Amino acid sequence: MAKIGVFVCHCGENIAAKVDCTKLKAAMESHPGVSIATEYKYFCSDPGQESIKKAIVEQGLTGVIVAACSPRMHEATFRKACAAAGLNPYLCEIANIREQCSWVHSDGDEATEKAIEITRSLVEKVKRNNELQPILVPVTKRALVIGGGIAGIQAALDIANAGGEVVLVEREASLGGHMAQLSETFPTLDCSQCIMTPRMVEAAQHPNIRLLTYAEIEKVEGFIGNFHVRVKMKARYVDMQACTGCGDCIQKCPQKKISGEFDCGLANRPAIYTPFAQAVPNKPVIDSRHCTYFKNGKCKVCVKVCQTNAINFDMQDEYLDLEIGAIVVATGFQIQDTSLYGEYGYGRYPDVVTGLQFERLASASGPTGGRIARPSDGKEPETVVFIQCAGSRDPSKGVSYCSKICCMYTAKHAMLYAHKNHHGTSRVFYMDIRAAGKGYDEFTRRAIEEDGAGYIRGRVSKLWQENGKLMVRGVDTLLGKPVEVPADMVVLATAMVPQPDAKEFAKTLGIGCDEYGFFNEAHMKLRPVETATAGIFLAGACQSPKDIPDSVAQASAAASKVLALFSREKLEREPIIAMNNEATCSGCWGCVLACPYNAIEKKDITDRAGNLIRRVASVNPGLCQGCGTCVTFCRSNSIDLAGFTEKQIFAAVMGL
Amino acid sequence: MSIQEHYRSRAKELLSSGTVKMVIGYGTGSTPDRRRPVFITSPDETDRLVLDKACRTNLSGYLLREGLLSDQKQVAVFFNLDGVRSLNILAAESQLETAQVLVLGFRIEGEEVTALQGERAADFKSLIAAAKEQRKSQPPHELQEKLEAMTPKERFSFWEAEFSRCIKCYACRQACPMCWCRRCVVDNNQPQWVNTSSHTLGNLEWNLLRAFHLAGRCVECGNCSRACPADIPLHLLNRRMSDEVQGSFDHYPGMDEAQEPVLASFRKDDPETFIL
Ligand SMILES: Cc1cc2nc3c(=O)[nH]c(=O)nc-3n(C[C@H](O)[C@H](O)[C@H](O)COP(=O)(O)OP(=O)(O)OC[C@H]3O[C@@H](n4cnc5c(N)ncnc54)[C@H](O)[C@@H]3O)c2cc1C
Ligand code: SF4
Ligand code: SF4
Ligand code: SF4
Ligand code: SF4
Numbered sequence: 001m002a003k004i005g006v007f008v009c010h011c012g013e014n015i016a017a018k019v020d021c022t023k024l025k026a027a028m029e030s031h032p033g034v035s036i037a038t039e040y041k042y043f044c045s046d047p048g049q050e051s052i053k054k055a056i057v058e059q060g061l062t063g064v065i066v067a068a069c070s071p072r073m074h075e076a077t078f079r080k081a082c083a084a085a086g087l088n089p090y091l092c093e094i095a096n097i098r099e100q101c102s103w104v105h106s107d108g109d110e111a112t113e114k115a116i117e118i119t120r121s122l123v124e125k126v127k128r129n130n131e132l133q134p135i136l137v138p139v140t141k142r143a144l145v146i147g148g149g150i151a152g153i154q155a156a157l158d159i160a161n162a163g164g165e166v167v168l169v170e171r172e173a174s175l176g177g178h179m180a181q182l183s184e185t186f187p188t189l190d191c192s193q194c195i196m197t198p199r200m201v202e203a204a205q206h207p208n209i210r211l212l213t214y215a216e217i218e219k220v221e222g223f224i225g226n227f228h229v230r231v232k233m234k235a236r237y238v239d240m241q242a243c244t245g246c247g248d249c250i251q252k253c254p255q256k257k258i259s260g261e262f263d264c265g266l267a268n269r270p271a272i273y274t275p276f277a278q279a280v281p282n283k284p285v286i287d288s289r290h291c292t293y294f295k296n297g298k299c300k301v302c303v304k305v306c307q308t309n310a311i312n313f314d315m316q317d318e319y320l321d322l323e324i325g326a327i328v329v330a331t332g333f334q335i336q337d338t339s340l341y342g343e344y345g346y347g348r349y350p351d352v353v354t355g356l357q358f359e360r361l362a363s364a365s366g367p368t369g370g371r372i373a374r375p376s377d378g379k380e381p382e383t384v385v386f387i388q389c390a391g392s393r394d395p396s397k398g399v400s401y402c403s404k405i406c407c408m409y410t411a412k413h414a415m416l417y418a419h420k421n422h423h424g425t426s427r428v429f430y431m432d433i434r435a436a437g438k439g440y441d442e443f444t445r446r447a448i449e450e451d452g453a454g455y456i457r458g459r460v461s462k463l464w465q466e467n468g469k470l471m472v473r474g475v476d477t478l479l480g481k482p483v484e485v486p487a488d489m490v491v492l493a494t495a496m497v498p499q500p501d502a503k504e505f506a507k508t509l510g511i512g513c514d515e516y517g518f519f520n521e522a523h524m525k526l527r528p529v530e531t532a533t534a535g536i537f538l539a540g541a542c543q544s545p546k547d548i549p550d551s552v553a554q555a556s557a558a559a560s561k562v563l564a565l566f567s568r569e570k571l572e573r574e575p576i577i578a579m580n581n582e583a584t585c586s587g588c589w590g591c592v593l594a595c596p597y598n599a600i601e602k603k604d605i606t607d608r609a610g611n612l613i614r615r616v617a618s619v620n621p622g623l624c625q626g627c628g629t630c631v632t633f634c635r636s637n638s639i640d641l642a643g644f645t646e647k648q649i650f651a652a653v654m655g656l
Numbered sequence: 657m658s659i660q661e662h663y664r665s666r667a668k669e670l671l672s673s674g675t676v677k678m679v680i681g682y683g684t685g686s687t688p689d690r691r692r693p694v695f696i697t698s699p700d701e702t703d704r705l706v707l708d709k710a711c712r713t714n715l716s717g718y719l720l721r722e723g724l725l726s727d728q729k730q731v732a733v734f735f736n737l738d739g740v741r742s743l744n745i746l747a748a749e750s751q752l753e754t755a756q757v758l759v760l761g762f763r764i765e766g767e768e769v770t771a772l773q774g775e776r777a778a779d780f781k782s783l784i785a786a787a788k789e790q791r792k793s794q795p796p797h798e799l800q801e802k803l804e805a806m807t808p809k810e811r812f813s814f815w816e817a818e819f820s821r822c823i824k825c826y827a828c829r830q831a832c833p834m835c836w837c838r839r840c841v842v843d844n845n846q847p848q849w850v851n852t853s854s855h856t857l858g859n860l861e862w863n864l865l866r867a868f869h870l871a872g873r874c875v876e877c878g879n880c881s882r883a884c885p886a887d888i889p890l891h892l893l894n895r896r897m898s899d900e901v902q903g904s905f906d907h908y909p910g911m912d913e914a915q916e917p918v919l920a921s922f923r924k925d926d927p928e929t930f931i932l
Contacts, residue, residue: 584839588749594920615750633920635869636837637844650847 002033002127005061006119007052009043009068011098016041018102020112024067027116033127035059044074052078053085061087063126067095067119088131090575090643095122117656124655128648132575135621139225140325141165141566146217149177150196151540151551152330153203158559159328160208164566167322168203169231170213174279175200177332178541181262183362183370185548186412187443193278193365200280214285218319220327220509221598223625224535225571227324235315237286238272242310245282249302249311250274258290264357266375267367272302272311277365286311326535326562329509329519330555331502333541336391336398336495344390344492345463350376351470352463352490355409362416372420374489381424381488384417385472386410387460388430391495399495399516404545406493407434411444413491414453427454427485429474437549456483463490496545510596511536518544529557537561576626576643578619585616585638591630592617599623600630659769660707663734663760670732672699676758677729680718682711693718707734709764714877716742717833725756732758737772737787738877740780741910742833745873747777748915751836754778781912788908800892815893819859821886824852828890829866831883834873841865867893872901872918873909 079089148170253270391398498517683694761772851858
């Protein structure tokens with residue numbers, strides 16, 4: 001005989017203000033199979049949980065219904081309380097009478113009626129619940145960090161320093177990401193390279209970190225603690241073991257006119273190259289798209305000059321299969337293609353540059369050695385105009401969000417310019433100055449008050465060339481007047497956007513992303529570094545626009561999540577998994593195809609002599625995530641989900 | 657030589673050479689405009705085969721009779737293009753292998769019955785592709801047009817009235833080559849999702865459920881409607897589903913044996929975000 005306890009929670013006023021909890025309680029008391037029904041202000045509180053435990057013991061309950069908030073909120077809490085009182089946690093169900101009832105209805109009587117139906121339905125379900133035992137799975141204590149920018153490096157170092165094993169995968173030929181391209185960094189103006197390159201070296205030399213550069217993630221399968229990852233090692237055509245990094249080949253390569261990615265097109269590089277002088281690893285790769293040998297079968301100059309025979313044109317892409325326990329995604333961002341703003345003349349006028357190009361011009365390691373010079377003629381500009389929000393906060397043409405860092409780096413650029421050119425003039429067109437952060441407002445004030453940056457509130461409508469000047473026309477909205485500034489150089493604060501392949505990559509990883517391609521966190525406020533897929537965490541600008549301090553903080557947070565996971569020998573997995581009825585399965589393999597986790601296998605049914613009679617689907621409990629996709633697919637209803645069986649669902653529906 | 661004579665002698669040839677163990681075709685029926693399936697296993701009986709414009713039944717379902725194909729021997733079957741498509745679906749859904757089936761293909765156009773070139777399911781690929789294109793431009797059935805013009809409420813009452821005549825004999829299911837489940841959900845009473853008695857609710861549940869199970873799989877052969885003793889125009893439901901599937905996913909069921917079922921497959925580049 002079922003002995004169900006129903007615990008009606010007021011949730012303070014949240015439920016009780018609309019639902020007549022006493023009436024709900026009374027209705028449940030008379031429902032068949034219910035032994036006890038009580039109400040209380042906050043069942044999630046300590047005394048609330050205690051009263052449930054007491055009832056379980058005293059009444060010998062066989063099932064518990066807590067009529068309260070969403071199961072997403074407190075199902076775990078109440079199941080734990082039940083387990084502590086000796087009741088199998090899967091015999092406890094939550095009837096959601098808050099989000100799905102009291103919060104969304106205005107009429108109290110109707111809300112009460114609905115709350116009774118919802119609760120009754122769950123009582124009928126719980127009568128058919130079975131005791132379930134958690135599934136124990138081992139944890140592979142090896143983390144995969146994808147992306148070798150500051151976020152990825154920080155996460156990798158934190159995990160490695162705590163003793164965890166890390167595989168750090170970077171798709172470019174060197175670690176570093178965007179931070180390696182920056183000159184000096186707000187809000188302290190310390191040199192980016194000086195704080196970045198030692199970290200790159202530390203990551204590369206760390207005994208617990210296996211660094212794979214020029215590598216991409218091909219496939220991710222499995223689940224938390226047990227991912228199977230295939231990494232593609234792109235052919236470098238340079239043997240990493242043999243190469244000493246002397247750079248002779250780079251000097252001699254006759255293909256010298258390839259626009260260099262690291263310098264944002266402001267300088268050229270050869271076909272065999274390292275992205276920048278301080279690259280880690282400091283060993284070149286051959287860009288087969290531009291190499292003369294790959295194009296017409298002749299050249300091999302690099303082969304001739306290489307003392308150690310490190311060049312190998314026959315090298316092929318290789319694949320590496322890794323067993324991984326947790327994944328940190330730190331794939332960063334890109335800047336938006338600014339040529340879509342015709343009015344700013346980017347791409348048409350060489351002296352209209354992006355903020356990132358300005359970083360290269362201001363950087364001591366850049367093409368001008370840190371002299372801020374015009375790309376067109378190498379002269380130092382007398383007047384520089386900075387245009388903020390060149391793409392951000394512009395739903396019609398750009399992106400509707402704020403890129404968060406541009407106000408700050410524009411102020412920084414104005415400062416760097418003032419420090420390097422004492423007689424120059426800088427003008428900044430801005431919409432607002434968003435400088436929230438420790439020392440940030442002080443920083444922008446310094447640019448204005450000490451370094452003479454002239455801030456004009458308004459947007460630029462047009463830009464053209466006249467008598468060797470770039471004419472910038474906009475409106476000063478504070479004065480309500482149009483302004484025209486003749487400039488020698490214009491710097492666009494382009495929007496931060498996700499990597500172009502982010503949406504595709506999200507699917508490879510099995511995580512979600514927003515409409516732009518920024519990866520989704522599990523909960524904006526409470527779980528900002530987790531994704532909805534257990535065991536995959538986020539760090540840095542791949543989640544949303546971030547500066548370095550935020551990226552580093554999130555990277556350390558992600559590392560701590562990984563370490564928490566690695567501190568356990570076994571993981572408990574929810575036993576909510578699919579089960580197949582072999583007697584009725586027709587072996588159509590629809591479920592096999594539909595299962596997003598490849599958790600269904602084909603199983604042979606043989607007769608006594610071992611002859612194959614037929615083949616049926618068989619769910620691998622280690623792989624099944626309990627998503628239920630297969631259940632909905634199978635026409636003969638041959639698959640059931642533990643905890644949500646057909647019988648349970650049917651009873652719940654009929655209980656309505 | 658008439659097409660009937662041509663196929664009779666081809667059947668004789670196939671049986672006497674031992675290429676196939678059985679020919680499934682059409683024989684005379686209880687009235688002149690009805691044909692009944694015949695299962696010929698001896699070369700001496702091939703004269704029982706009839707092929708004319710009354711041969712409308714899709715015979716592919718018989719291939720799944722328990723054990724028929726388990727000895728790996730071949731069977732020859734008379735098929736129009738719909739039949740070949742259903743054969744492809746059965747193969748795609750792993751219910752048989754097309755290598756075991758020899759197609760005796762024909763097409764009925766008005767009074768005329770002509771032979772289709774080819775003997776293996778794969779030989780009809782281009783014909784099926786052409787049929788897919790043609791379906792797009794096909795004018796809707798008269799009754800279908802009438803139904804589309806109705807308000808949802810009128811349409812519901814139309815089907816309610818039609819289904820009220822259903823006697824739950826399940827002839828539609830038995831006749832449909834796509835209804836091959838070892839256990840149909842309606843035969844499951846733990847729990848009993850579909851009410852088995854033939855009252856309005858149960859009948860609605862049954863007929864709609866079947867229509868959904870046929871989405872993206874029905875080849876519009878019409879077996880179901882022809883089998884229904886209550887003359888319910890069942891194929892119209894499936895036709896409507898097919899329109900939907902072709903319109904939304906450009907899916908024409910039974911193109912070839914490698915075709916993935918439209919409701920179980922997904923692509924990574926799907927523009928929707930529902931795929932995790
Ligand atoms: C013009 C400009 C100036 C800035 N100035 C400052 C400043 O002064 N102070 C400050 O705090 N912040 C500044 N920032 C912001 C700073 O650049 C970012 O906060 C920081 O780079 C984010 O680090 P990240 O590791 O998340 O991303 P990234 O630096 O973009 O690194 C991501 C890495 O992942 C790799 N990757 C991408 N996809 C894959 C893949 N699928 N597989 C493997 N690897 C992959 C990339 O190649 C890259 O190396 C500035 C940004 C810009 C554009
Ligand atoms: S979908 Fe159903 S019938 Fe088909 S293989 Fe899976 S369990 Fe079996
Ligand atoms: S519930 Fe079904 S579809 Fe989902 S993971 Fe498990 S076996 Fe695969
Ligand atoms: S539903 Fe009807 S028309 Fe469609 S394949 Fe089955 S029998 Fe043929
Ligand atoms: S064949 Fe007709 S009467 Fe029989 S179950 Fe199907 S719809 Fe109902």
